[in-house]
Amino acid sequence: MEESPGKQEIKAYRLGESYAHLCDDGSVLPIAVGPEFWQSQIGALPPGRLISMFHSAQDWTVWEMHPQGDEWILQVSGSMTxxxxxxxxxxxxxxxQGEFTVVPKGIWHTADVIEPGEALFVTAGEGTSHRPRDRAR
Structure with missing residues (x-):
């Protein structure tokens, strides 16, 4: 995943198809993502924060929780609760649109979509857990 300083390819990435990982050492790693990312790739990243963007057209089907740090969420377009x-x-x-909130570390959260749109997430992703939304707490 990491490349030597000065050898990283300079190009445009589409947020959503790729994430940006802000490493604690000040570097930034573009990460190509697929459906297995949260299960198999997140644990291999160095300490830092993950920037991702998701389009939501329907209510979330899962709860999620981030044990390593708060999550910052900015609604770019549309609206959600x-x-x-x-x-x-x-x-x-x-x-x-344009509003943000902070989900505290270790708090399970989900969302209902009011108007389809995109949200930007800055997450301490290591250890992120998901559970079905219909599961009893």
Whole structure:
């Protein structure tokens, strides 16, 4: 995944097809992603934060949780309501275009789509867990 300094190819990447991994050492790694990314590739990345973007046209079918750090979410277009399983009970926050929120480290969350659109995520991705949305807590 890593390339030597000065040998990294300079090109354009499409966020969504690739992620950008902001490494703690200050470097940035473009990462090509596929459906197996969260199961097999995330653990091989050096410490840092992952930048990704997803298009949501329907309510999420899973809950997710990031044990290594907070997740920053910016709604780029459309709108969604994030549902967070906080220690005191579920809470929600609705994001419209240009609005962001922070999901605290270790908090399970999912989302309902109000208007289809894209959101940008900055995540400490190592150890990310998913569970079906219909699963009892």
């Amino acid at each position: 994030l549902i967070l399983d906080m220690p005191g009970g579920e809470t929600s926050v609705t994001l419209g």
